[in-house]
Amino acid sequence: MDQKGIELMDPILKGVNLTKRYGKVVALDNCDFELYPGEILGVIGDNGAGKSTLIKALSGAVVPDGGEVWLEGKRVRFATPNDARHAGIETVYQTLAVSPALSIADNMFMGREIRKKGLRGKLLRQLDKQAMEQFARQKLSDLGLMTIQNINQAVETLSGGQRQGVAVARAAAFGSKVIILDEPTAALGVKESRKVLELIADVRNRGIPIILISHNMPHVFEVCDRVHVHRLGKRLTVIDPKNHTMSDAVAYMTGAKEPEAA
């Protein structure tokens, strides 16, 4: 993909001069951020660089002290993660935010269940389980994910990769504009990581831009179109993984090397 081509478009999600302080610690220091339509943007940075605060500011989990967030050219203010979700920003947390004892379908529709039409839905508030199961199965197989036979099985009976798949499918299923993935491969084995990476590329190919936070350099360099390097509470630079090595990235991240003037 041509980087310049992307730059010509307007960013779908943009952060301007974001600032967040925790007492004396400055977690975000006038940080800028851009995500363009149709891309996978990697976010890397050393521990304590403030990348998780950046992500929380974008997903509504943290209200920044200063700066602005823009979504599709409109200024947005998120007070809670739910605000961000309603605006179309889905986050897949490292903990996955799934309820282990509930079924795959229940989990996919948690907080946005479908009720039956007519009296049974209105008066008895009965859920349309059939529609929900069908939708869930559809979404999972769309993503080429699942050979899951029983959509009603409890999430805790799934493997780590399958759970991740359910969480990603949930994020991608509801017409979202942006998906944020927080360390999706951190807890997975080699085989399962591979599957999840394929899944991420798949979601991007469906046109949903993705922010990928990861410590795993090979994974970041493999799937990302651009990589946002975070250091000391702000964006140090954005690199193209095709023109840089992983060693470069690590050097920028840790301050061992300064990027050429952008």
Next chain:
Amino acid sequence: MKKLLAGSAMALVCTAGSAFAEAHATSACLITKTDTNPFFVKMREGAQAKADELGIELNSYAGQVDGDNEAQVAAIETCIANGASGILITASDTAGIVPSIQDARDAGLLVIALDTPLQPIDAADATFATDNFLAGELIGQWAAATLGDEAADAKIAMLDLAISQPSVGVLRDQGFLTGFGIDTVDVTRWGDETDERIICNEVTAGNEEGGRTAMENCLAIDPDINVVYTINEPAAAGAFEALSAVGLQNDVMIVSVDGGCPGVADVADGVIGATSQQYPLLMASLGIEAIAQYAEDGTLPEPTEGKSFTDTGVALVTDAPVDGIDSISVEEGQELCWG
């Protein structure tokens, strides 16, 4: 907890007060098992009225639940610290409280056990109580006399107090059996009888809920029960509900002990055949008088002749009197009832 705090606050106030009025104010303590049971509420009223009359200062304490020994120990300690002349106590743990009682007596206080004798009974200077055995005996005799010849093949349900067999429950139960003419085997335990007329021994906790369940359990064992002994009137009311549910309310005789106002009203309504009435008000007022006497000249109260305690009396309340057994009518009972 709140009660303890209130108690110690009261103690502070009282010590402060006694600094001014040391020589001439006599004070007494009343310690009951709980302050929610109407029996103890009435007892406190009786004590307060008599204390006001004699110009004695009265402090009342209670445990939070029946069986709360710690709160009673703390109350005794407060009374000793207050320099009270005497303590009236209905002990929750009749054996466990004895060391604290001894402390109080060593400190020169007169200790009178009300309603519930201590173990041993002479751990207190005196005991003012209902003769619970006699109370049971009266209803036993009345039941046997009322049944007449049928008493020989009566089917009896015994609805007792608690599985731990507190003395008041044992005395009433064994008194009833003695009055009815049944061998009690060991008179210090209920449930060891071999007489086939006794269908069941169930416990009720002395309330309606327990009474109903206990009666149902007995009916499940034998639906032909025709005599029901109950530890108190709330248990009797519960048993009556169980009997009504199976249409037996008119075929079964219920007898009870207590003489509370709702219980006497149940006698009037035919729910209970006869009940033995006791007099908590009298116990308390006699107790206060004894403490006043002791504070004045050191006289100790004397027990009733032939008994190890001072009997405050018991009367059989029924509208169906039988020859040879003294009883009072429901109207008289209603005048004397408590709660």
Next chain:
Amino acid sequence: MADKSDNYESVLGGATQNVASFENSRKTPLMRLQGTLHHTPSLVPLIVLVGAILIFTGWLGPRFLPQMSLVFQQIQIVGILALAQSLIILTAGIDLSVGAIAVFCSVIMGQATFRYGLPPAVALMVGFAVGTGLGAVSGWLVSRVKIPPFIATLGMWQIVLAANYIYSRNETIRARDIREEAPVLQWLGNTPNEQLVVWIEGLRGITYERIRPNVTDQFWLDLIWQTKITYGVLLLIAMAFVLSYMLRATAWGRHVYAVGDDPEAAQLAGVNVNRTLMSVYMLSGFICAVAGWIMIGRIGSVSPSASTGVVGNIQSITAVVIGGISLFGGRGSIWGAFFGALIVGVFELGLRMAGANAQWTYLIIGFLIIGAVAVDQWIRKVSN
């Protein structure tokens, strides 16, 4: 350059790509049982219940089975409280105040009628409102003030019980007064089976001088007559159905499970955790008030010193735990609590009828509690 990084994974081409599929091969019968129980947790108490009934029927002969309707009557209060307790425990909470609220509400219903002269139907509403309100207080303490449920309800238990004694002055309202002046309060103690038989026989012109004998020439009517069922028992069963529907088939029910499973995950997934908790505690308070109404039907009178106020919480928790509902929240079904209450009832009555010392009941219930939790732990292992 990026190519280099991929080298170490290139060998994976030889491995199976079918990573996300299920291994449905080689399951031992034990594992299959584990899976079934995981899916239907109320199966365990149901098996225990049926087993207990069979054992007592074998032991005591044919006189035990007809007493099952008595078991239902004896467990109706605990059963209703167990339903309320289940809701709370599903959210990983615990409610020590259920029994106290029930007794207090029954007192409110009685006093509203007899002290303030309200019509009994209005008095019932007042009682329900007070129960719901007390639940709301607990819910507010748990969800907003973030007081652990154990502490919040421990406090509420004491407060409600004390308020109950103070407000009622520990005076009992007698059964006869209620029967004559406010029969609605006792309505749940009525027996529709008897009403039905009387109605049918009335149509046929059959009347009896005093009460109907248990045995006539009409076999089916006799059977209905002898199967004692009260409206309170029917209400208990109906409420179990309604709650099970709400938990299984509505979004609210799914949220209750999710909140109990992992409140943070539920919050992140878009569930309003505070509102869910609040609704659960309020509903539980309301159900306790219903238990208060049932109490009046069962014991006839309104008694502030009913044992339920003090021991209702432990009895309901026992039923819930025996019913296989996990104290860690998020697992179990309302039917489990219902069966759990019945199990306790069957053992209590069965052992009594067998003439065993009452302590044996508690001993066996102790074993059942520990056994139920052990089974719960085993079932959870299905995920590993």
